[in-house]
Amino acid sequence: MTTSSAPSATPAAKAATLVESLPWLQRFRGATMVIKYGGNAMVNEELQRSFAQDVVYLHHVGIKPVVVHGGGPQISAELARHGIESEFAGGYRVTSAEAMKVVRMVLTGEVSQTLVSLVNEHGPHAVSLSGESAGLFQAVRRGVVVDGVEIDLGHVGDIVEVEPRAVQRLLDDGVIPVVSSVAPDRDRPGESLNVNADAAAAALAVALRAEKLVVLTDVAGLYRDWPDTDSLVSSIDVDELRTLLPGLASGMIPKMQACVDAVEGGVAKAAIVDGREPHAVLLEIFTDSGSGTEVHANTEGIA
Numbered sequence: 001m002t003t004s005s006a007p008s009a010t011p012a013a014k015a016a017t018l019v020e021s022l023p024w025l026q027r028f029r030g031a032t033m034v035i036k037y038g039g040n041a042m043v044n045e046e047l048q049r050s051f052a053q054d055v056v057y058l059h060h061v062g063i064k065p066v067v068v069h070g071g072g073p074q075i076s077a078e079l080a081r082h083g084i085e086s087e088f089a090g091g092y093r094v095t096s097a098e099a100m101k102v103v104r105m106v107l108t109g110e111v112s113q114t115l116v117s118l119v120n121e122h123g124p125h126a127v128s129l130s131g132e133s134a135g136l137f138q139a140v141r142r143g144v145v146v147d148g149v150e151i152d153l154g155h156v157g158d159i160v161e162v163e164p165r166a167v168q169r170l171l172d173d174g175v176i177p178v179v180s181s182v183a184p185d186r187d188r189p190g191e192s193l194n195v196n197a198d199a200a201a202a203a204l205a206v207a208l209r210a211e212k213l214v215v216l217t218d219v220a221g222l223y224r225d226w227p228d229t230d231s232l233v234s235s236i237d238v239d240e241l242r243t244l245l246p247g248l249a250s251g252m253i254p255k256m257q258a259c260v261d262a263v264e265g266g267v268a269k270a271a272i273v274d275g276r277e278p279h280a281v282l283l284e285i286f287t288d289s290g291s292g293t294e295v296h297a298n299t300e301g302i303a
């Protein structure tokens with residue numbers, strides 16, 4: 001019989017892969033890991049299903065996974081259906097009050113529920129929350145400076161407070177939280193803000209004292225000289241990454257800022273991996289070589 005996974009691997013190669021995972025299984029048992037699943041990495045059902053399998057695998061080997069998801073392309077598609085054009089500045093969506101309703105509906109109503117049901121095909125494991133659930137996040141409005149010009153992003157926020165108790169209780173009960181990045185506006189009760197999902201994942205990883213933040217996206221990792229594909233960075237410390245931040249473009253700005261924030265906040269490592277590869281999460285966590293770009297505190301911190 002052949003299976004869809006690794007049909008050409010010999011028994012010895014399969015055994016070697018399993019044995020390679022042993023030190024990582026030992027090291028990470030009981031650890032909390034925040035996995036950020038970007039909208040660009042969920043573009044087809046096969047990828048979504050392999051992601052759900054990876055998360056359930058982590059759960060069964062004693063790791064506590066927390067999923068924080070994005071949904072940028074899905075939001076853009078829904079906005080287009082409403083006749084609203086998508087505009088980004090500095091990697092953030094310019095979000096009108098009207099667009100905010102669509103953002104909230106897509107993230108909390110569609111993407112979150114789809115991921116929860118995919119995970120729950122493997123058992124009753126996942127529960128969806130947004131930043132509005134049980135006071136999880138508080139956010140304040142933010143703008144962005146592009147080429148020296150301050151741009152008003154509308155209903156876009158930065159997380160200023162995380163109350164992780166509800167998520168922690170779920171983890172303690174063996175539940176997999178699936179979190180979307182809509183947050184209440186601390187200064188305008190009753191209003192919601194659109195928070196970049198990388199930033200939300202970093203804030204939650206810090207509050208939960210997570211061991212690792214894994215960010216799935218649609219490139220192999222961080223390129224030093226984007227779009228030169230020979231310039232992939234495999235490992236970088238936060239000091240050097242901070243110097244690269246001003247030269248980065250589009251979605252990589254909030255993503256790498258999130259990695260800096262997570263590591264500076266005490267998360268041991270942040271990894272940017274290619275979510276277009278099926279099982280990118282398992283490959284990152286349980287193989288010696290990992291994949292993509294790893295961000296760590298300083299050069300002495302490299303494992």
Ligand SMILES: Nc1ncnc2c1ncn2[C@@H]1O[C@H](COP(=O)(O)OP(=O)(O)O)[C@@H](O)[C@H]1O
Nearest residue numbers: 038039040217218219221222223226249251252
């Ligand atoms: N230096 C860089 N290295 C890698 N990708 C970059 C870089 N600068 C800009 N990018 C762009 O950032 C994109 C990833 O950000 P984004 O589209 O927001 O992803 P996601 O939906 O996963 O959050 C890549 O697809 C690439 O086009």
Ligand SMILES: CC(=O)N[C@@H](CCC(=O)OP(=O)(O)O)C(=O)O
Nearest residue numbers: 038039070071072092093196197
């Ligand atoms: C403020 C802001 O830009 N919010 C993002 C939230 C979703 C997100 O971050 O999705 P990805 O992870 O797929 O990029 C947006 O509206 O697209």
